[in-house]
Amino acid sequence: MTALDRTTGVAAAQGFRAAGVAAGIKASGNPDLTLVVNDGPAQAAAGVFTTNKVKAAPVLWSQQVLTTGRLRAVVLNSGGANACTGPEGFQDSHATAEKVADVLGVGAVEVAVCSTGLIGERLPMDAVKSGVDIAAKELAGGPAASLAAATAVMTTDTVPKQVALTRSGFTVGGFAKGAGMCAPNMATMLSVITTDADVDQSTLDKALKDAVARTFNRLDVDGGTSTNDTVLLLASGASGVKPDAAEFAQALESVCADLVAQLQADAEGVTKHVSITVRGAATDAEAVAAARTVARDPLCKTAFFGSDPNWGRIAMAVGNAPTAFDPQALDITINGVAVCRAGGRGDDRSLADLTGREITVEIDLHAGPGTGTVLTTDLSHGYVEENSAYSS
Amino acid sequence: MTALDRTTGVAAAQGFRAAGVAAGIKASGNPDLTLVVNDGPAQAAAGVFTTNKVKAAPVLWSQQVLTTGRLRAVVLNSGGANACTGPEGFQDSHATAEKVADVLGVGAVEVAVCSTGLIGERLPMDAVKSGVDIAAKELAGGPAASLAAATAVMTTDTVPKQVALTRSGFTVGGFAKGAGMCAPNMATMLSVITTDADVDQSTLDKALKDAVARTFNRLDVDGGTSTNDTVLLLASGASGVKPDAAEFAQALESVCADLVAQLQADAEGVTKHVSITVRGAATDAEAVAAARTVARDPLCKTAFFGSDPNWGRIAMAVGNAPTAFDPQALDITINGVAVCRAGGRGDDRSLADLTGREITVEIDLHAGPGTGTVLTTDLSHGYVEENSAYSS
Structure with missing residues (x-):
């Protein structure tokens, strides 16, 4: 099987068990605590964390424990971000890890903690600790446990997001939640990915950083990076298969890309899925920066919402990007119609039909070999409604 | 008289005449062409132009003629930005300047050109040229001509914006139009300011750059810098008064600040006027950068629209700014209530009443002496409506 399978996820790989339970952290009584355990034989792990200077307590804790390159377990809660909570908040993350360590008979420094919410x-x-007890009893491998784990991390997500991929005898799978518009002031993106491939820590670390840069970091809904964003990758080695680094990296990136597509699709208030590709930049980094500037521009995003192929706004946004190019060489194509050629009016913009859900913007700067794509959404009444009316 | 007077503007200073007429550029038949003439005896001039790499033809023309440091006249049109129009567009700007030069008996290199619109x-x-003929016949000094000039540059502005200030025997006055949300995809900010003070070109230039940095550039509605943004300052010396550089700079900054307040007040779709002040940054530049990051964050802006004193979103936005600080030292005060102290929860957020039109956010980073304020607006349904429904 080499196809992406969304019926399972974080507990698909051998050596992993997971659970998702209602611990009473959320007032609604919905599931709010997830536990993922790596039974080995290996415990290699890697993580990528928010670049925000205001980091939540669980981020500070998890960054610290991950310096060992090993993890036995990850505990995640929704219903509270534990951010801007001071030294007491850090003690809470520590105590959560201690509780998981006690229950599993491992060390607290082998337990990462993630939180999302207000x-x-x-x-x-008290609810967090009793939730860990309940979750520990429900730990299991396979689709049902994977789904429960993916469900208990949800905030305003409308569907759980998970996927797994098996190829060449090893499996990679995981879940994700959140991303910008899905989750007003709990904008956190959390993801845990597991694999039974036998991969050393430095290979894991490089593969995760590369995959995150090309997938999670290319989805830009509203430009914010939350206080809690975390992606963790755990390897059990239980399959006994040692893929080469490139093959493993490719499988991991496929899983991450599919999770990102699910995040974009579930962004509430969204009526358009927009893909912005920049070609001909001096470097790939400049191409991504230019695409990101367009993806964040509110005038472009409201035009997408209005199904308006307004290339003048796109030209303006690209002109504000930290990217070198000759404005007289700028080409812009929207849904296949070359509306701007050589910095001026191209084909009739009314030929570009943007009434569907998918909008593809292609920008050529003719300044070099760099390319990059950023995914985004429109700026809709639904976005304003959800983010202003949300009680917090 | 030392008070700001909004009943007059660009033709208040001695030595200046102005006119604003309907030239037929706009389909609506509304006024769309403004002419401002400096009769001297001096013709010193300075300008600040958009930093966008995609510059409209009139910007390229005006930057070129301003290298001499002298201007006899400025011609401005609404109803079309003349941006992304290639070499032909540049020829149109040149031809407009030639027409004004012919009518006034001056050189085309003494005539700046500004445009705003699609x-x-x-x-x-043809309409532009015949409009210049009409405007030349209506040139006059004083309040009526000032108002006509301020009116003919309007796009989606709902009111003309002008002001003048007389102190120590010299006058500074001018008009402005546009700014972000007021003007969907014609987001251009144009301003022409005149003075009869006898000020040399290098003093004018420095005073204008400083004033723009502290006023026009501190209003950030939606983060975009248009292809046409232009601020011009012309000095006739007709009062015979030579103020010292500091006194002139102060008068100029007062006029610019008042025009910016009028721009912020007229932003359509806006329900809140938000002032964000950052103190305790390493430098003033870092303070402004941090304030700007908050001003542009859509989660903060929708919270302002919802009258929600959501300090967690502000902490998140500040944490994403290119500004060094210790998150454990962060203080945030909203409308006088210290909702975040030392990076954590402060006074009860429900004490902060944001139901009025004015919202004041004060952020202290405790990392140095730098301070800065940025003015912005909320992100409302009106913004989405105007910018998505606008036919272009």
Whole structure:
């Protein structure tokens, strides 16, 4: 089987068990605590964390424990971000890891912690600790446990997001939640990915950083990077298969890209899925920067919402990007119609039909070999409604 | 008289005449061409132009003529930006300057040109040229001519914006139009300011750059810098008064700040006027950068629209700014209530009443002496409506 399978996820790979339970952290009584355990034989792990200077307590804790390159377990809660909660908040993350360590008979420094929800509120630690007890009893491998794990991390996500991929005898699978518009002021993106491939820590680390740069970091809904963003990758080695680094990296990137597509599709208030590709930049980094500037521009995003092939706004946004190019060489194509050629009016813009859900913008700067794509959404009434009316 | 007077503007200073007429550039038949003439005896001039790499033809023309440091006249049109119009568009700007030069008996290199309106369309040059003839006949000094000049540059502005200030025997006055949300895809900000003070070109230039940096560049509605943004300052010396550089700079900054307040007040779709002040940054530049990051963050802007004192979103936005600080030292005060202290929860956020039109956010980073303020607006349904429904 080499196809992406969304019926399973974080507990698909051999050596992993997971659970998702209702611990009473959320007032709604919905599932809110997820536990993922790596039974080995290996415990290599890697992580990528938010670049925000205001980091939540669980991020500070998990960055610290990951310096060993090993993890036995990850505990995640929704219903509270544990961000801007001071030294007490850090003690809460530490205590959560200690509780998981006690229950599993491992060390607290082998347990990563992730949180998502409101900023500035302490967690109800009694609920968190009793939730860990419940989750530990429900740990299992396979699709049902994977789905439960993917469900208990949801905030305003409308569907759980998970996928697994098996190829050449090893499996990579995981879940993700959140991303910008899906989740007003709990904009956190969390993802845990597992594999039974036998991969050393430095290979894991490089593969994860590369995959995140090309997938999660290319989805830009509203430009914000939350206080809690975390992606973790755990390897059990249980399949006994040692893929070469390139093959493993490719499988991992496929899984990450599919999770990102699910995140984009579930962004609430969204009516358009927009892909912005920049070609002909001096470097790939400049191409991504230019695409990101367009993806974040509110005038472009409202035009997408209005199904308006307004290339003048795109030209303006690209002109504001930190990217070198000759404005007289700028080409812009929207849904296949070359509306701007050589910096001026091209084909009739009314030929570009943007009434469907998918909008593809292609920009050629004719300044070099660099290319890059950023995925985004439109700026809709739904976005304003959800983010202004949301009570917090 | 030392008070700001909004009943007059660009033709208030001695030595200046102005006119604003309907030239037929706009399909609506509304006024669309403004002419400002400096009768001297001096003709010193300075300008600040858009930093966008995609510059409209009139910007390229005006930057070129301003290398002499002298201007006899400025001609401005609404109804078309003359941006992304190629070499033909540049020829149109040149021809407009030639026409003004012919009518006034001056040189084309003494005439600056500004345009605002849709990007990507050529101007109807017959209408532009006949409009120059009409305007030249109506040139006059004083309040009526000032108002006509301020009116003919309007796009989706709902009111003309002008002001003048007389102190120590010299006058500074001018008009402005546009700015972000006021003007969907004709987001151009144009301003022409005149003075009868006897000020040399290098003093003018420095005073204008400083004033723009502290006023026009501190209003950030939606982060975009248009292809046409231009601020011009012309000095006639007709009062015979030579103020010292500091006194002149102060008067100029007062006029610019008042025009910016009028721009912010007229931003359509806006329900909140937001002032974001950052203190305690390493430098003033870092303070402004941090304030700007908050001003542009859509999660913060939708919270302002919802009258929600959501300090967690502000902490997240500040954490994403290119500004060094210790997150454990972060203080945030909203409308006088210290909702975040030392990076954590402060006073009860429900004490901060944001239901009025004015919202003041004060952020202290405790990392140095740098301070800066950026003015912005909320992100409302009106913004989405105007910018998506606008036919272009």
